[in-house]
Amino acid sequence: LGSALDMFHKMEAEGPSPNRVTFSVLIEWFSKNGDMEKAVEFYKKMEELGVTPSVFDAHSIIRGCLKDGKPEAAVKLFDESFDSGLANIFICNSMLSWLCKQEKIDEATDLLSKMESRGIEPNVISYNNVMFALCRRNNMDLARTVFSNMLGKGIKPSSHTYSILVDGYFKNHDEENAWKVYEQMTSSSIEVNEVTYHTFINGLCKFGKTSKARDMLANLIKEKRFCSSCMSYNSIIDGFIKEGEVDSAVAAYREMCGNGISPNVVTYTSMMDGLCKNNRMDQALEMRNEMENKGLKLDITAYGALIDGCCKKRNMESASALFSQLLEEGLNPNVAVYNSMISGYRYLGNMGAALGLHEKMLRDGLRCDLFTYTTLIDGLLKEGNFILASNLYTEMQVAGIVADEIMYTVIVNGLSKNVPFVEVAEMFEEMKKKDVTPNVFIYNAVIAGHFREGNMDEAFGLHDEMLDKGLIPDGVTFDILVNGKVGKSQPIGVASL
Structure with missing residues (x-):
């Protein structure tokens, strides 16, 4: 590259002057190697020297800018090429594709109209891009309208066009119209390919109709219209697992292997997840061993399924071993994995280990979610560790996480059953003496205590005091004062929230 640039500068200084081919070579090289600043620099220099860029140059640099995360530069260059008449169908389709992926539907449909007004006829790829974006938004009526417009202009749909509409209707829970698209496809002599099937x-x-999908696959294989693939079996296995039909998922897995199709990481992960959730840990671990024997590495989702299964069985020794193994593999645990581990330790009453994982989450830069805080606070309150539970509740509020009914139930039950009111009241008074404002969690504990003791005036007085101090009562406060829930285990009603 250094020698090429030296030669370019020598040409500038001594001649012959760089021509379109010279610039095209450099622009294409910089674009392919992701140095879009240099590519744009030479594109601009080309224009300054009066060398007209080719369609190839414009397309190369616009695609490069979009790929490199420089959409503003790409849009500016596209507008210039469009206004100058340089843009062709390929350049327009690249911009349409980007607009649709960004769900800028109005801009995309506007570009379709502009293309037609400039004599650039949109092709099937143009319309496919727009329909795909509309289907992603579940706007099937407009997607169908675009499809009709395409037919009206005499543009023949591709099998991909029909696949887009079928997928859109299924995602919109409209099986009837999905089959109508299929019928229209077969009646128009378009070959139904494996992607559409x-x-x-x-x-x-x-x-939720996995049995119907399995029967469809079996018929297609029997009629030799479709070569069964790992992808299709993965969909069927995952569907059965989500429907709770684990035995059917196992049968599909065996059929898959019997047909000579090798399971991949996705297959094994789905199977292990389903088996773990149905307390079939022995089979799940067999799957893990089979997977490793085939040289396939577990991903974080697979580890997560196994760890969650072990935790639910209270087998924290195995869960901890799997957790250590995933770290050794260089994988980073996600929030779901941490939550499974924390929940498992909470069930065993090992809050030290649970809190240690919470601290590791924060060190790793992970954001704890509501489940994390609910689990920890529940465990701490059951131990009577009111102060640490209060600190975590404050941490949760600072993080902007809003408590739900489960959290409110945990707090109300925990405060009433496990934390002595005398201890809470003493700490409350001590804080006020030191001019430290108690948080909402502590006020709720004291209000619950007074309510339980029958001190109604004190309870409602503390509610008013909270407001005076700028604290906003939460759902727990209202459940205590309105419904008197200070020792009941029933769920909190939505109306009270």
Whole structure:
């Protein structure tokens, strides 16, 4: 590159002057290697020297800018090429594709109109991009309108066009119209390919009709219209697991292997997740061993399924071993994995280990979610550790996480059953003496205590005091004062919240 640039500068200084081919070579090289600043620099220099860029140059640099995360530069260059008449269908389709992926539907449909007004006829790829974006937004009526407009202009849809619509209808829970698209496709002599068949199989599985998808796959294989694939079996296995039909998932897995199709990481992960959730840990671990024997590495989702299964069985020794193993593999635990581990230790009453994982989450830069805080606070209150539970509740509020009914129930039950009112009241008074404002959690504890003791005036007085201090009562406060829930285990009613 250094020598090439030296030669370019020598040409500038001594001649012959760089021409379009010279610039094209450099622009293409910089674009392919992700140095878009240099690519744009030479593109601009090309224009300054009066060398007209080719369609290839404009397309190369616009695609490069979009790929490199520089959409503003790409849009500016596109507008210039469009206004100058340089842009062709390929450049327009690249911009349409980007607009649709960004869900800028209005801009995309506007570009379609502009293309037509400039004599650049949109093709099937143009319309596919727009329909795909509309289907992602579940705007099937408009997607169908775009499809009709395409037919009206004499543009023949591709099998991909029909697959987009089928997928959109299934995601919109509209099986009837999905089949109508299929019928229209077959009646128009468009060959139904494997992508379209898989779209149907996957759609049926997501729609909760996995048995129908399995039968469809079996018929397609029997009629030799479809070569079964790992992807299709993965959809069926995942569908059965989500429907709670684990035995059917196991049968599909065995059929898959019997047909000579090798399971991949996705297959094993789905199977292990389903088996773990149905307390079939022995089979799940067998799957893990089979997977490793085939040289396949577990990903974080697979580890998460196994760890969650062990934790639910209170087998924290195995869960901890799996957790250590995933760290050794260089994988980073996600929030779901940490939550499983924390929940498992909470069930065993090992809050020291649970809190240690919470601290590790924070060190790793992970944001704890509501489940994390609910689990920890529940465990701490059951131990009578009111102060640490209060600190975590404050941490949760500072993080902007809003408590739900489960959290409110945990707090109300925990405060009433496990924390002595005398201890809470003494700490409350001590804080006020030191001019430290108690948080909402502590006020709730004291209000609950007074309510339980029958001191109604004190309870409502503390509510008013909270407001005077700028504290906002939460759902727990209202459940105590309105419904008197200070020692009951029933769920908190939505109306009271």
